[in-house]
Amino acid sequence: MPELPEVETLRRDLVGLIVGERITRCEVRLPRLVSCPDCEAFCSRLEGAVIEGIGRRGKYLLFELDRPWEWVVHLGMTGSLLLAEEGSQEPPHTHMVLHLNPPRLLRYVDPRTFGETAVVPAGGYDALPGLARLGPEPLERLFTAERLRQALRTSARVKAALMDQRRIAGIGNIYADEILFRAGIDPHRKADSLSAEELTRLHRSIRSVLREAIKRRGSSVSDYVDASGRPGSFQERHLVYRRGGEPCCACGEPIRRTLIGGRSTHWCPCCQR
Numbered sequence: 001m002p003e004l005p006e007v008e009t010l011r012r013d014l015v016g017l018i019v020g021e022r023i024t025r026c027e028v029r030l031p032r033l034v035s036c037p038d039c040e041a042f043c044s045r046l047e048g049a050v051i052e053g054i055g056r057r058g059k060y061l062l063f064e065l066d067r068p069w070e071w072v073v074h075l076g077m078t079g080s081l082l083l084a085e086e087g088s089q090e091p092p093h094t095h096m097v098l099h100l101n102p103p104r105l106l107r108y109v110d111p112r113t114f115g116e117t118a119v120v121p122a123g124g125y126d127a128l129p130g131l132a133r134l135g136p137e138p139l140e141r142l143f144t145a146e147r148l149r150q151a152l153r154t155s156a157r158v159k160a161a162l163m164d165q166r167r168i169a170g171i172g173n174i175y176a177d178e179i180l181f182r183a184g185i186d187p188h189r190k191a192d193s194l195s196a197e198e199l200t201r202l203h204r205s206i207r208s209v210l211r212e213a214i215k216r217r218g219s220s221v222s223d224y225v226d227a228s229g230r231p232g233s234f235q236e237r238h239l240v241y242r243r244g245g246e247p248c249c250a251c252g253e254p255i256r257r258t259l260i261g262g263r264s265t266h267w268c269p270c271c272q273r
Helices: 004-018 041-048 147-152 159-162 174-183 195-214
Strands: 022-028 034-036 051-057 060-065 069-074 080-084 095-099 104-109 116-121 256-260 263-267
Touching: 004 041, 004 051, 004 060, 004 080, 022 041, 022 195, 034 041, 041 069, 060 147, 095 195, 159 174, 159 263, 174 195
Parallel strands: 034 116
Antiparallel strands: 022 095, 051 060, 060 069, 069 116, 080 104, 095 104, 256 263
């Protein structure tokens, strides 16, 4: 699932590729992909608009338009936005196409169709509860260790709390595993049981892991590719995620795998006591 590093990589790419271009035509082939408004109004609001900027909030892409609307995209589990030349071969599972000027295509591709898109009043996200209720951005300057402590005031397991988008925006299963390993924290711990020193380590780990993942253009462990169809490389640096049964790179103990909050979780029982 594209998480903060993948979505931020895509945002940075698209800023350099399509900002300033006009949307001339909108094709929606899977109507349930559109959260709001209806498909006809969705396309009407996009057609003729110029893309003036692209932001990100958690795992959402926010396209600023030269009109009082904002185009919002959430890639779900397997979504991609691919920029292509007109007449190029179309990938399977292409569910939406925006025609741009100068003539190019921006394709939304999603094999499992868990993504969503919407056009809403600029800055008005009430119709999109998942976006409206997001917690703080973990890479912003104001996200301090104290802010992390406040976000983790819950008896839920720390792995589940890190993935709760209402507490911290953008962290999913891959990065929660990697962050906790680097911080030396057992994912089964209750979030509100962490000491001040552990919270400091966790805060440092969150920021360093996410920054390194962005530098390496995200993790391609399933369907994720960037706007040009290229994979990221941070999966080559994963220390525990999907390494169940393999020796820990730090101590040699086999990495364990279990379920926390219904999600596959990988950790080292020696390094994460």
